[in-house]
Amino acid sequence: MKRETGDLEPLAPVPPSRNVEALRRLGLSAGLSALLVAVLAFLASSDPGSTLAGFFLSPFRARNAVPSMLEAAAPLAICALGALLAFKAGHFSLGGEGQLYAGAFMAAAAGAAVVPGPAGFLAAVLAGMAGGALVAAPAAAGKRWADADVLLTSFLVSQVALYTVDWAIGGPFRDTGNNLVAMPAIPAPSLLPRIMSPSTLTPAPLVALALAVGLWFFMSRTREGTMLSLYGRNPLFARLQGFPVGTLSWLPIVAGGAAHGLAGAFLALGSNGTAVRGMSGGLGWSAIGVTLIAGNEPLAVPFAALLFAWLDLGARQAAIISDLPPDAAMIVKALVIMAATARPLLRRLGGIMRGGRP
Amino acid sequence: MQLLACSGIHKRFPSTGTQALAGADFFLEKGEVHALVGENGAGKSTLARVVCGLLEPDAGTLSVDGRPVRFRSHRDAERSGIGLVPQHSMLAPGLTVAENLALGHEPRRGLAFFDGRRAVYEAAMLADRFGFSVPPDARVSDLGPSGRREAEILRAVARGSRVLVLDEPTSILSEEESSRLFALIRRLKDAGTGIVYISHRAREILELADRVTVLRDGRTLATVGARQLDECSLAELIIPTGACASEGGSRGSAAEPVLEFRGAMTAGGAGLDLTVRSGEIVGVAALEGNSLDELEDLAAGVTVPGARQLFLRGRELHGDGRDAAARREVAYLPTDREGRGLSARSPARDNLLASRLRGYSPRAYAGRKRPREDAAGLAAAFGIRGDLSRPADALSGGNRQRLVAARELDGRPGLVIAANPAQGLDPAARASVFRRLLELREQGSAVLLLSQDPLDLAELADRSFILYRGRLSPIPPEGLQEGRLSSLLTGAFA
Numbered sequence: 001m002k003r004e005t006g007d008l009e010p011l012a013p014v015p016p017s018r019n020v021e022a023l024r025r026l027g028l029s030a031g032l033s034a035l036l037v038a039v040l041a042f043l044a045s046s047d048p049g050s051t052l053a054g055f056f057l058s059p060f061r062a063r064n065a066v067p068s069m070l071e072a073a074a075p076l077a078i079c080a081l082g083a084l085l086a087f088k089a090g091h092f093s094l095g096g097e098g099q100l101y102a103g104a105f106m107a108a109a110a111g112a113a114v115v116p117g118p119a120g121f122l123a124a125v126l127a128g129m130a131g132g133a134l135v136a137a138p139a140a141a142g143k144r145w146a147d148a149d150v151l152l153t154s155f156l157v158s159q160v161a162l163y164t165v166d167w168a169i170g171g172p173f174r175d176t177g178n179n180l181v182a183m184p185a186i187p188a189p190s191l192l193p194r195i196m197s198p199s200t201l202t203p204a205p206l207v208a209l210a211l212a213v214g215l216w217f218f219m220s221r222t223r224e225g226t227m228l229s230l231y232g233r234n235p236l237f238a239r240l241q242g243f244p245v246g247t248l249s250w251l252p253i254v255a256g257g258a259a260h261g262l263a264g265a266f267l268a269l270g271s272n273g274t275a276v277r278g279m280s281g282g283l284g285w286s287a288i289g290v291t292l293i294a295g296n297e298p299l300a301v302p303f304a305a306l307l308f309a310w311l312d313l314g315a316r317q318a319a320i321i322s323d324l325p326p327d328a329a330m331i332v333k334a335l336v337i338m339a340a341t342a343r344p345l346l347r348r349l350g351g352i353m354r355g356g357r358p
Numbered sequence: 359m360q361l362l363a364c365s366g367i368h369k370r371f372p373s374t375g376t377q378a379l380a381g382a383d384f385f386l387e388k389g390e391v392h393a394l395v396g397e398n399g400a401g402k403s404t405l406a407r408v409v410c411g412l413l414e415p416d417a418g419t420l421s422v423d424g425r426p427v428r429f430r431s432h433r434d435a436e437r438s439g440i441g442l443v444p445q446h447s448m449l450a451p452g453l454t455v456a457e458n459l460a461l462g463h464e465p466r467r468g469l470a471f472f473d474g475r476r477a478v479y480e481a482a483m484l485a486d487r488f489g490f491s492v493p494p495d496a497r498v499s500d501l502g503p504s505g506r507r508e509a510e511i512l513r514a515v516a517r518g519s520r521v522l523v524l525d526e527p528t529s530i531l532s533e534e535e536s537s538r539l540f541a542l543i544r545r546l547k548d549a550g551t552g553i554v555y556i557s558h559r560a561r562e563i564l565e566l567a568d569r570v571t572v573l574r575d576g577r578t579l580a581t582v583g584a585r586q587l588d589e590c591s592l593a594e595l596i597i598p599t600g601a602c603a604s605e606g607g608s609r610g611s612a613a614e615p616v617l618e619f620r621g622a623m624t625a626g627g628a629g630l631d632l633t634v635r636s637g638e639i640v641g642v643a644a645l646e647g648n649s650l651d652e653l654e655d656l657a658a659g660v661t662v663p664g665a666r667q668l669f670l671r672g673r674e675l676h677g678d679g680r681d682a683a684a685r686r687e688v689a690y691l692p693t694d695r696e697g698r699g700l701s702a703r704s705p706a707r708d709n710l711l712a713s714r715l716r717g718y719s720p721r722a723y724a725g726r727k728r729p730r731e732d733a734a735g736l737a738a739a740f741g742i743r744g745d746l747s748r749p750a751d752a753l754s755g756g757n758r759q760r761l762v763a764a765r766e767l768d769g770r771p772g773l774v775i776a777a778n779p780a781q782g783l784d785p786a787a788r789a790s791v792f793r794r795l796l797e798l799r800e801q802g803s804a805v806l807l808l809s810q811d812p813l814d815l816a817e818l819a820d821r822s823f824i825l826y827r828g829r830l831s832p833i834p835p836e837g838l839q840e841g842r843l844s845s846l847l848t849g850a851f852a
Binding site for chain 2: 223230242
């Protein structure tokens with residue numbers, strides 16, 4: 001790659017591109033995950049051999065395991081892309097969980113109400129996105145009009161949304177004929193099509209991939225993406241440059257909410273076929289971890305989501321065939337996120353120790 | 359007798375890939391003021407940090423009193439009698455001057471109690487010996503910039519420093535405060551202290567220094583006796599441009615009002631009335647604490663003006679998002695270059711092109727060829743060195759300054775707000791920025807020049823004002839002549 005310099009600086013090394021750096025970081029995270037799984041297997045299992053085989057091999061051996069992994073990674077990646085957009089604009093939004101759940105609820109309601117078929121599908125998708133955006137809206141408005149702390153407001157509103165949707169699914173919107181606490185089923189013609197029978201794989205992973213490419217293009221190849229990124233790192237600078245800071249202060253939060261809503265809609269329109277109580281299952285939180293592991297680079301997000309999906313599936317498989325606790329995946333994920341977020345700190349400390357500039 | 363000698367010093371920063379020093383040499387005699395000069399990024403500060411033990415060199419030797427030394431920390435350097443007076447104060451603001459002096463070497467009463475009275479006495483004795491005027495019992499947070507600088511020097515002297523490294527000591531001092539500091543430096547020099555003096559200001563280097571070492575690209579280019587130099591030849595040594603400082607253009611005739619303050623209120627006092635017209639440079643000078651920063655904030659749109667107090671081409675400015683379109687014709691060189699002039703963690707290229715993003719079609723921007731060419735062209739025109747695809751904060755301080763100037767002074771802005779435009783720039787960069795401001799004036803831009811240095815006004819402004827205790831007063835042309843500047847800033851013309 002040709003370096004763009006203002007003058008000759010022959011001794012400066014060519015830095016790797018941000019995407020290459022993100023993928024390298026992701027590779028390290030995957031390696032670290034494998035190492036941690038091995039350590040856990042030896043510490044917590046009486047039969048480490050079968051635990052390791054369960055963890056590493058079963059997700060690829062079991063029938064439909066790979067499609068399942070892709071299916072699980074899709075909503076995670078979509079949520080992470082939404083979170084990433086808000087992060088890039090400097091808004092640390094923690095409302096993903098509630099936005100996702102509200103999206104699923106709205107999608108299930110619209111999908112069941114509108115004529116089955118493409119119209120029903122489209123209505124469900126749009127309603128899902130609107131649901132997510134609606135839950136994000138108070139934090140966005142608070143930021144826009146009162147410079148409120150997005151971290152706090154998004155989290156609080158999300159909690160309200162979680163309890164409200166819980167109540168709605170278990171109360172007035174409950175399908176009383178169903179054993180699950182769930183809403184009425186969305187008619188089959190309105191659901192996401194299955195593209196690899198007999199697995200439940202839908203086109204959702206392709207949508208996630210397209211969104212990742214789209215977000216990468218937006219951030220690195222459009223004027224608006226550049227403005228958003230400059231704003232995210234210094235809002236005062238952006239204002240003095242005449243950027244539309246009013247819009248930048250709220251739109252990325254709402255758009256991030258809509259992405260979470262879309263992920264919720266895909267959950268409802270996928271194998272669930274409706275909105276089920278508790279279906280968000282921490283996906284909104286995991287998405288933040290995926291964003292961090294992906295180093296805030298859109299193209300790395302699908303791979304980071306796959307890593308998380310593999311950890312979940314591997315832990316489940318290992319728990320079935322050995323005595324590894326099913327929560328092992330949680331522990332590994334937490335440690336990997338910690339390592340990913342602590343790395344810049346460690347690098348900086350290392351630099352200072354070597355006598356370089358902090 | 360050589361107090362300090364540096365020979366073949368090399369230093370590379372692996373994290374940024376910058377070779378900051380690549381064979382720097384100089385030696386310092388007893389009782390000598392030795393100036394280190396060079397353009398931004400030449401390696402002056404790095405060499406100073408090596409000398410003071412804040413950085414370990416990769417290669418080369420340091421000797422004190424003819425004996426090779428190796429400093430692993432600043433404390434090692436202090437033990438060898440080398441003291442640093444940093445550009446930005448590192449004193450504990452909540453303590454008194456005497457307490458700061460005693461930190462780490464506290465006089466004790468009994469076994470454990472700090473003997474404050476003795477600390478003040480010792481500080482007073484030392485201050486008296488060298489003629490320091492800073493009161494030892496004053497709290498540092500209550501001192502002005504000049505007092506803090508004196509306290510920093512006093513602290514170094516109290517540590518037994520025989521070599522003092524002064525990094526840009528006058529950068530925040532007024533003319534009068536600088537003169538006091540120079541007198542103090544001369545007394546220290548007479549007492550045998552060796553002074554390493556880092557500065558961009560040619561005039562004070564020529565006034566103070568015995569010898570001048572010129573650094574370029576981390577290497578020593580030459581060491582010259584200061585008496586052999588004048589301002590022009592010194593600037594030429596730092597960067598050979600074939601021309602000395604900017605000549606100062608003809609004063610253009612004023613025309614359409616571009617920026618108008620109509621009774622604009624600052625915390626400092628009465629409402630300000632000021633009009634800047636196209637094709638003229640209006641200068642406002644003030645010392646710190648006289649609301650110059652407030653005037654800058656108002657003009658730049660950082661703070662909200664009162665109703666109907668600020669106008670751009672006759673349209674009222676509100677200090678919020680409603681001004682976004684109007685702001686696009688305003689170029690702003692802020693005093694706070696880092697906080698207002700850069701999104702420092704974003705790529706340098708994005709920072710460089712921020713003001714012209716809207717000028718690209720979506721297709722041209724996505725293609726990246728034109729933006730890259732434009733950024734490289736701007737960087738070359740303003741001498742910005744470094745990888746533009748890396749974050750702006752990976753560039754050296756001087757290159758960041760140039761980046762802001764390059765972006766803001768490119769094109770033909772209707773209004774330029776230049777706040778302390780020469781701050782932190784080497785003489786060549788300063789001359790280049792001043793030349794560009796004069797060109798913009800000739801092309802019809804209105805320029806509001808705000809500066810704590812009246813010499814900037816003398817060089818550039820068509821009309822000049824002094825801001826003293828919140829009031830604007832015009833300065834008669836003779837007021838900008840040398841010798842009258844100090845009285846001017848302290849209100850003699852107000």
